Amino acid sequence: MSKIVTAKNTSKKDAIILRASGLFKNKGYNAASMRELAESLGVEAPSLYNHIGSKSELLQAICFKVAEEFTSQLHQAEISHKGSQATVEAIIRFHIRMMVEHYDEVFVANHEWKHLKEPYLSDFLNQRRTYEKKLVALVEKGITERVFRNINPYVVVLNLLSAVRGLEFWHRHKNKVDTQELEEDMVTHLLTGMVN
Amino acid sequence: MSKIVTAKNTSKKDAIILRASGLFKNKGYNAASMRELAESLGVEAPSLYNHIGSKSELLQAICFKVAEEFTSQLHQAEISHKGSQATVEAIIRFHIRMMVEHYDEVFVANHEWKHLKEPYLSDFLNQRRTYEKKLVALVEKGITERVFRNINPYVVVLNLLSAVRGLEFWHRHKNKVDTQELEEDMVTHLLTGMVN
DNA sequence: TTACAAAACTAACACTTATTAGTTTTTATT
DNA sequence: AATAAAAACTAATAAGTGTTAGTTTTGTAA
Structure with a gap:
């Protein structure tokens, strides 16, 4: 038609x-x-x-596009050789921006990845594990440099990822809190609750 | 058979x-x-x-059992007339305990509620909204009593709920962090990052 | 042992799903 | 205007879904 x-x-x-x-x-x-x-x-x-091959191909495209964006941004952040704190801040801000500007895709990648078929499922989970490990290493580095407090780095990463993912809640309360204010508050809180 | x-x-x-x-x-x-x-x-x-009426009845049973437990615990906390801080701490600990002891049910209530049929869907969402509002009111009360810092209470509640929900991540890293340590660290961090 | 109810079974139905085959329409190019 | 490719259509298929009907087995109590 x-x-x-x-x-x-x-x-x-x-x-x-x-x-x-x-x-x-x-x-x-x-x-x-x-x-x-x-x-x-x-x-x-x-x-x-x-135009497309299959339904599952759509899910793959969404999940891996998102994964790739996060991975490549993390890589950029790593090789930029800024201080640990600035690096972590850049990553947090990127997560927030992704959550605001590409909400649907990020949500799908976060919630529907389990319906990926092999070998894509394993591939996706590997990328994710790698990402988390790099984040933990980054925090550990900051701790040895005494830039960050000596908190269990797994817990720190868990809190960081939880907080940005929590922006899903905020998407249902958009009217209650201004976008820019939210971003600044969140970064400040996450960092100053963590930085020496 | x-x-x-x-x-x-x-x-x-x-x-x-x-x-x-x-x-x-x-x-x-x-x-x-x-x-x-x-x-x-x-x-x-x-x-x-x-033994059961339908598949969707199973989802209803799971979601409303979880919702009821959270609602009734919040009610208990409210009428216990402890201080604002102790009340919030009790609620956080309850969330953590539920996440550890009834992980599957809580996960389903958190992720699969959207497949509830009407009128159960609306009912569930109403219960949830009510719960969040009560939590916000509790934080606001603490702020006026100068027990809590003057942070946007919506953001605070968002962070609390995000953090406990983030225990989903931890469930995949159980071996990395001890249960008891995690609970204490999380409570301490969430509260002392919030309390005056 | 007999009788009754609980709870299992098999067979089947009505429906929805993603997807394919084959055909027609649309669009762009010569 | 003629031709070729792109992209829409209709019709159909095979597989899977929740669920019902009717029947048989199992467990319990008289």
């Missing part, structure tokens, strides 16, 4: 993935049907297969 | 609900099939319907 509308410089595949992110976030991967996705794009379900 | 085995003082329905909690947690509500649930109980799927 109609056609899939794309913003300029984005392929139709990208348009589909973007819609899938919102749908998967709202209903969960399994409850979201291809018919539903197609309808939200103004198209019949089989038409999608002119 | 065989029979559903129950611990003493628990009905077969309760045994099914307990198994369903683990299954729903691991695979998600939609991906978990009744045949799978039945198999894990050593029984054929239709046999389950001698």
Whole structure:
């Protein structure tokens, strides 16, 4: 009937993935049907297969795009050779920005990764473990440099990741707290609760 | 073939609900099939319907059991007329204990509630909103009494709930951090980062 | 041992799912 | 205007879903 509308410089595949992110976030991967996705794009379900290979490919695209962005930003932060505190702050701010600007994709990567098929599931979990380990190492380094307090670095990383993930709550209370204020408060609190 | 085995003082329905909690947690509500649930109980799927009404009834039972426990504990804490700080501490500790002792059920209530059917979905969300509001009010009271710092109470509650929910991460790192140490560290950190 | 109820079973249904095949329409290029 | 490629469509399929009906087995009490 109609056609899939794309913003300029984005392929139709990208348009589909973007819609899938919102749908998967709202209903969960399994409850979201291809018919539903197609309808939200103004198209019949089989038409999608002119642009994509399968439903699970959509989930893979979302999860690995997010994982890659976090991984590459962490890499940038590591090789920037700033101090430990500035590095951690940059990472926190990046997490917050991702959570605000790419909420749907990050949410899906956080909640629906378990529906990835092998070998993608193992791959994803490995990337995640690696990411967490690097974060722990970064905090440990800061501790030996006496930039950070001597708190169990696993607990610190757990608190950092929990706090930014907690922005999911905030997304349901947007009106209550201003965005910029939230970001500053959160960074300040997380850091000054941690820095010597 | 065989029979559903129950611990003493628990009905077969309760045994099914307990198994369903683990299954729903691991695979998600939609991906978990009744045949799978039945198999894990050593029984054929239709046999389950001698004890339960429907699949969604299982989800309801899990979600509302958890919601009720949190609600009633909050009520107990409120009428105990301890100081604001002691009250908040009791609530945090209860959250942590629930997360440790009833991980599966709490996880399902946190992640799979969106698959509840109406009117249960609205009911659940209302209970949740009420809970959060009471928590905010409690923090506000502490602020006016100058027991707590003057931080945006929504942000404080957000951080509290995020932190305890973050124990999901810890469940995958159990070996790295001792349980008791974790609880004490977390309470101390959350409170002394908040108390005057 | 007989009788009754609880709880298992098999078979089947109605429905939804992702996906494929084959065809027609649309779009772009010569 | 003719042609080729892209992308839509309709129809259909195989697999999986929760659930019901009807039947048989199991456990319990008289």
